[in-house]
Amino acid sequence: xxxxxxxxxxxxxxxxxxxxxxxxxxxxxxxxxxxxxxxxxxxxxxxxxxxxxxxxxxxxxxxxxxxxxxxxxxxxxxxxxxxxxxxxxxxxxxxxxxxxxxxxxxxxxxxxxxxxxxxxxxxxxxxxxxxxxxxxxxxxxxxxxxxxxxxxxxxxxxxxxxxxxxxxxxxxxxxxxxxxxxxxxxxxxxxxxxxxxxxxxxxxxxxxxxxxxxxxxxxxxxxxxxxxxxxxxxxxxxxxxxxxxxxxxxxxxxxxxxxxxxxxxxxxxxxxxxxxxxxxxxxxxxxxxxxxxxxxxxxxxxxxxxxxxxxxxxxxxxxxxxxxxxxxxxxxxxxxxx
Amino acid sequence: xxxxxxxxxxxxxxxxxxxxxxxxxxxxxxxxxxxxxxxxxxxxxxxxxxxxxxxxxxxxxxxxxxxxxxxxxxxxxxxxxxxxxxxxxxxxxxxxxxxxxxxxxxxxxxxxxxxxxxxxxxxxxxxxxxxxxxxxxxxxxxxxxxxxxxxxxxxxxxxxxxxxxxxxxxxxxxxxxxxxxxxxxxxxxxxxxxxxxxxxxxxxxxxxxxxxxxxxxxxxxxxxxxxxxxxxxxxxxxxxxxxxxxxxxxxxxxxxxxxxxxxxxxxxxxxxxxxxxxxxxxxxxxxxxxxxxxxxxxxxxxxxxxxxxxxxxxxxxxxxxxxxxxxxxxxxxxxx
Numbered sequence: 001x002x003x004x005x006x007x008x009x010x011x012x013x014x015x016x017x018x019x020x021x022x023x024x025x026x027x028x029x030x031x032x033x034x035x036x037x038x039x040x041x042x043x044x045x046x047x048x049x050x051x052x053x054x055x056x057x058x059x060x061x062x063x064x065x066x067x068x069x070x071x072x073x074x075x076x077x078x079x080x081x082x083x084x085x086x087x088x089x090x091x092x093x094x095x096x097x098x099x100x101x102x103x104x105x106x107x108x109x110x111x112x113x114x115x116x117x118x119x120x121x122x123x124x125x126x127x128x129x130x131x132x133x134x135x136x137x138x139x140x141x142x143x144x145x146x147x148x149x150x151x152x153x154x155x156x157x158x159x160x161x162x163x164x165x166x167x168x169x170x171x172x173x174x175x176x177x178x179x180x181x182x183x184x185x186x187x188x189x190x191x192x193x194x195x196x197x198x199x200x201x202x203x204x205x206x207x208x209x210x211x212x213x214x215x216x217x218x219x220x221x222x223x224x225x226x227x228x229x230x231x232x233x234x235x236x237x238x239x240x241x242x243x244x245x246x247x248x249x250x251x252x253x254x255x256x257x258x259x260x261x262x263x264x265x266x267x268x269x270x271x272x273x274x275x276x277x278x279x280x281x282x283x284x285x286x287x288x289x290x291x292x293x294x295x296x297x298x299x300x301x302x303x304x305x306x307x308x309x310x311x312x313x314x315x316x317x318x319x320x321x322x323x324x325x326x327x328x329x330x331x332x333x334x335x336x337x338x
Numbered sequence: 339x340x341x342x343x344x345x346x347x348x349x350x351x352x353x354x355x356x357x358x359x360x361x362x363x364x365x366x367x368x369x370x371x372x373x374x375x376x377x378x379x380x381x382x383x384x385x386x387x388x389x390x391x392x393x394x395x396x397x398x399x400x401x402x403x404x405x406x407x408x409x410x411x412x413x414x415x416x417x418x419x420x421x422x423x424x425x426x427x428x429x430x431x432x433x434x435x436x437x438x439x440x441x442x443x444x445x446x447x448x449x450x451x452x453x454x455x456x457x458x459x460x461x462x463x464x465x466x467x468x469x470x471x472x473x474x475x476x477x478x479x480x481x482x483x484x485x486x487x488x489x490x491x492x493x494x495x496x497x498x499x500x501x502x503x504x505x506x507x508x509x510x511x512x513x514x515x516x517x518x519x520x521x522x523x524x525x526x527x528x529x530x531x532x533x534x535x536x537x538x539x540x541x542x543x544x545x546x547x548x549x550x551x552x553x554x555x556x557x558x559x560x561x562x563x564x565x566x567x568x569x570x571x572x573x574x575x576x577x578x579x580x581x582x583x584x585x586x587x588x589x590x591x592x593x594x595x596x597x598x599x600x601x602x603x604x605x606x607x608x609x610x611x612x613x614x615x616x617x618x619x620x621x622x623x624x625x626x627x628x629x630x631x632x633x634x635x636x637x638x639x640x641x642x643x644x645x646x647x648x649x650x651x652x653x654x655x656x657x658x659x660x661x662x663x664x665x666x667x668x669x670x671x672x673x674x
Contacts, residue, residue, distance in 0.1 A: 052528035159619050189383040190555060194599035194615035201612070216528065223601035223613065246603070260533035261603045262558035266581045268604060269562030276537055277530045280498045
């Protein structure tokens, strides 16, 4: 069902990392960072990818961009299969897809000037030259709200928010259509976060960008995203439009995640019911049998320990991988018929 | 709570760091009272002096380059800043305890969890090895670590982030302190684990009748936790109010800006609603000025703000702000 509306189509993507031991680096097991994930991103939308640390959201973002070679599965970008492309062709395609990193401190080379950092993608891909190239860099800096004169300065002269702007300018250099934003605001102060989010929204409107917005901040997701995929231990457990997710979360993990987020309003906080999850996320090297969430799920049933639920579309554009949600949905629809 | 004398009273606390680039005015004469059993939150962005203020109270500021220039911290009748080192050492741990942001680096990787929690018990309370060991198991049990008797033998790397923070809390509470200073204790943790830790602290607070100073940058987390909020900016307290009053009626332009720049998980995005960021950057606090430190970023700034730094003044019951402008009169449409 790949059509013009879909910019990115991911099917059954798996990303396993070997666990090695001993002198000969024998493989003794696999960390299943991303395990059989399928979804689609529409042109011009922002898909939020949320989950706790270690759930595989960053790995998924990188595997999509072919920064990791996926273990299995397919990634179709603008109708073209990326996983089987030869390296040289891949570089050309990937200029259309870029990444913004979480840490603006370690993702900029401290020995390069800001101008050189933003220019680098142009040089690598042989876009423009001389005077023209300089002009492009200046335009990019101004587009992200920086003074064009900053091109001669070094990253250490800038604050976190400004550095993140430099990272965004670099990502925009090759006119990408698709950007993976990997926790772009997590390391910034609250008052600066809003500046960067507004910038990203403006750029999306002006340039028609598509974002995969990776974060653990569910409040920001509600603000910036059109659709949301919730990940737990390498799998997508719920995928839906943003309002449907926040108003009617079906997966017990999403429900507890949403209830755990504090609201900056003491009056609301007084009346809120928290679902406190017990324990920690299991290791992705040794996921539990059955449903990955069964060790912490407050609604767990016998069946969850043996069988693995699949991601099923229970309502229009609202998919859930959970037996409990499925059952209650079946009951509800039966009652409707009666 | 109002008529009794405060558990701790901070007066004109001023801390500076003498660095190669000049003197950093980290904390600039802050004063407040903390009552028994009360939880206050100190909220501000990185570099606002919230952690330095806590370290100053604990006398943990490295000197040099740091220096507590002046001020008093009266805790149960004694000025902590004037206590001899040994006496202060006893206060830390038995009467005031602190937990830190990063449970990864605040535990020693080469000692077992049990040993590290037992250390203050043996040091401060002169417990025997055996008694301390038994107490450690009780403490780990209290902070919700299952299978505590086995877990005391574990090393920090065998614990997850949430469990390490629980162990830190057990260690902090081992000598039943009157005051717990929590410096961003949940920032490094995931939201579901953060919720666990907050619930734990709430439960223990009630059980042990502690006062808490919760230091954070997150106006969300303290809304359901603290009774009173102090908002810090550039080393000054710019607004303080009881929690409900602060969120319902934020009156300093900085507090207002912070609250408006936050997206909310409980509210959908109304058509066209944008986040309203605070323009500009926080000051570097090296050159002291007479101006209000927030003036360069403030949309309400008037001439006076650039020549005179306002001090805290009351604008309601227990509600104080340091600002020349009445934002409610200046811009009622912004305040809502």
